[in-house]
Amino acid sequence: MTEEQAKELLQKYLDQQANPEEQNKVESWYAALHQENVELAADRKAAIGAQMFAHLEAAMQQKTKHHKVFKLQSFVRIAAAIIIIITVGLGIWKLSAPVSSNGNQLTVTTGGAERKRITLSDGSVILLGPSAKISYPKVFASNNRQIALKEGEAFFDIAHQEKRPFTVHTTSGIDIRVLGTSFKVRSYQASKHIEVAVVTGKVSVSNKKGNLGTLIKDEFLTYDKNAGRAAIRKMKTTAFIELAFDGATLEQVISKLQYIYSIKISLSDSTLSKLKSTATFSSRQSPEEILDIICSLHHLKFNGSKNHKTFNIYK
Template identity: 30%
Template structure:
């Protein structure tokens, strides 16, 4: 597969990320060479509008001349029919423009590496969709919507540190006793050897939940820390010094954003309201406090909020109104 075709795969996927065939093609290309993942992530970041580095003493003009020469040799798109319609010609012109942009993105990615050096960070920002990332050490990161994480370009060589600037991520970490895995969140540092855990950086503070293994969560610059085991969650407030811990039952909704399934096992409405608010990004209030202790036994596998509320109305025989991103239970 030549470089022009590689660029075409990435661009077509970025234009239509829900296309299953394009997803498979992109995945096959990434599996061919681990360096392809770096190219894809850099191009994706630029596609989403991440800023490029400032100009340096790099011989930009010379590189562009080389690039222009290479682009002039790009093969024209072929079609099964001998004649092309006007719309088809328009598409060919558009794709050549895309090739130019994509090649520029690849060149800029190389500039970023050279200019910032091995200590720089790669940044992944999600909008309304979830995303996942295969780190160089084999660990997996699943990223919630509206989140931003960063990791060093030297990740896996002399460090295994990931920064969460905002949002939420689930980590499935490959064990390496010689090189602990660290998550740097606002005011909080999480350290593990090999485990699966969730970190949520919100306005009020940071929450750490452990699915398996053992995790240390500590306030930066202090000795105030807690060791968490499976099922435990720690809450660490911004500018605080106390750590609240809670042991969750096996069926909980902390990872519902990742599994896309809400499960309530005789859960009180106060707990249901909090889970719905977090999952659907809406405000949920219980205006009639006599309903707060009502229990819900139900499972909602990635269902629209309107359907969930309708089932709750009928099951619990309560009144629910939903308007302008506000759900009121009364």
């Protein structure tokens, strides 16, 4: 089996179109990893790595209720296989990717076994999956931030800027608009579906006809390009992101937490807003846990409402 054939088989497996024999073949690749002194063939390593990157990076395994072929447990096993491959140093992914420039516009493409981490001028981060292509400006405009995902999968962790919205355009005419959040987009020209999954915050998905839906944390939208229909559902597995503050003011920290957790935080004294914080958290933590640590750093206190949606920080 060539690398290209292996990739096609993996894609059929992920698209729930593989027959039982093909499913068994994919799952046998994983089983081979548990045998001692067995080296996985290059075509299998490249194929698995190419097709599974975005799912591992965002940890957004999704089980579709209405498909009988797809098995979540099998999906998780294959994902685990990728981790094993990386751990033993088989090196199926590369951290470099071709970058072309046209004035202020940059274009990045990745090969079938490559991934790329891109940091934008506003501090936003993009994790670009294999066989993907994205175009973005070196420096964003003063009133908006726009990029184009031309092919493939990408995970976005967007810097929150209320007055400068961030928009991801796709070749199928689907646009994803955010202010500051983290989400994944899967848009292949050869596939009839576009997928958008939100990890934190809120995004609006639209096309030329209007809004297709507004997604909040842990929601997943699938758009059928042929039928022109969108469906929104809850994700079964929650993904988490890192919340890093490097010398951020308390005002900036509060703004980020309010957006990510959809909560309201007030300060009893406005002078507290300029206090600086350097710390790293995870969205896995509760807002109370994060506030407790931040307040301890500055010898402050906080209280919250019974519904855990409103908080006040005071001396």
